[in-house]
Amino acid sequence: MKLTAGTRWRSVVDTTEVVVVKAPKDDVDLRCGGQTMAAFGSEGAASGAMDPSQSAGTQLGKRYCDDDEDLEVLCTKPGEGTLSLAGQALNLKSAKPLPSSD
Numbered sequence: 001m002k003l004t005a006g007t008r009w010r011s012v013v014d015t016t017e018v019v020v021v022k023a024p025k026d027d028v029d030l031r032c033g034g035q036t037m038a039a040f041g042s043e044g045a046a047s048g049a050m051d052p053s054q055s056a057g058t059q060l061g062k063r064y065c066d067d068d069e070d071l072e073v074l075c076t077k078p079g080e081g082t083l084s085l086a087g088q089a090l091n092l093k094s095a096k097p098l099p100s101s102d
Helices: none
Strands: 008-010 017-022 030-032 063-065 072-077 083-085
Touching: 008 072, 017 063
Parallel strands: none
Antiparallel strands: 008 017, 017 072, 030 083, 063 072
């Protein structure tokens, strides 16, 4: 699938919804709970069951990125599934430390 910044995606196996903050140039396979995510607003029922090994969950308001930080998504609705890209779980992005103001 081709992702672009600002597009919304939803999980087909749980309640997870995300907004793409930073998108890679190439097509990618964004998944949640082991199943490919669907464009927000698209019709369709669940396309399968959640993979038990992909059920670490997502947190509201947190950003997730891949190892190279080519893809970054913001979780707008939490769920039970793990966000992944090409079989690798996305990392919870940590806040950048502020500079000291001595």
